[in-house]
Amino acid sequence: NKKLNIADPTTGAQKLYEIEDERRMRVFYDKRISQEVEGDSIADQFKGYVFKITGGHDKQGFAMYQGVMAAGRVRLLLNSFSKNNTRGREGSRKRKSVRGCICGPDLSVIHVIIAKKGDNDLEGLTDRQCPLRLGPKRASKIRKLFGLTKEDDVRKFVVRRKVTRPSGKTFERAPKIQRL
Numbered sequence: 001n002k003k004l005n006i007a008d009p010t011t012g013a014q015k016l017y018e019i020e021d022e023r024r025m026r027v028f029y030d031k032r033i034s035q036e037v038e039g040d041s042i043a044d045q046f047k048g049y050v051f052k053i054t055g056g057h058d059k060q061g062f063a064m065y066q067g068v069m070a071a072g073r074v075r076l077l078l079n080s081f082s083k084n085n086t087r088g089r090e091g092s093r094k095r096k097s098v099r100g101c102i103c104g105p106d107l108s109v110i111h112v113i114i115a116k117k118g119d120n121d122l123e124g125l126t127d128r129q130c131p132l133r134l135g136p137k138r139a140s141k142i143r144k145l146f147g148l149t150k151e152d153d154v155r156k157f158v159v160r161r162k163v164t165r166p167s168g169k170t171f172e173r174a175p176k177i178q179r180l
Contacts, residue, residue: 003109004042006051006122010114012130015122019043028053028110033066033101036115048118053103056110062099064107070100135159137175154180 002025007014019025019042027041033053039046055064058073063084068074078085079093088094103110114126121127136142139154146157160174 002107005109005111006125007054007111007113008125010117011126011128012132013125013128015125016109017043022105025110028103028107029105030071031103032069033064037112039118045120045122046118047120048116049114050116050118051112052115054111054113056099056103056107058099058106059108062097064101064103065098066101068098068100069102071102071104072106073097073099132159133161134175137178139177139179142177 002019002022004017004019004025005014006017024042027037031037031053033055035053037051037053039049039051042051055066057063062073065076065084068076075095075097077093077095078098080088080090084098085094085096117126135158136145142148142154142157143150143152148154148157154177158174158177160172162170163173164170
């Protein structure tokens, strides 16, 4: 069983699909991260969709790493700022196993995003909206989001969220605006 994790950037939703037939996943083989794949060849429900590969994991859980032109696993010397490496001391480096960015049969999960929407809606993915939990904190980014001018008061437009305590008390939380 191969898994296909599809995310929709326009709605913010994502869903995990299990593809039973191994042959339907062959369309991904020898494709790299950020290449596009037609959805018709995967399943009938994805007719007209175009997916863009964003990553994946092999059967042992090693993540695909952009820029490593290999279909298998390699051991790289990663510094403390590179992804897939937990921050150590400044200047420290660590040799870690990462998977190359070329898709192959050893992948258990492939992560894709919807590049072009197809004919019909996918249930639980393109038919629902997932609003952002947090809004911007910086004053200039709040102005940009709501199309405000310098004269408008940014404090009235900050994104608030309702929080309920275990005691049943409900209140609103908002970030402290920076660069007012």
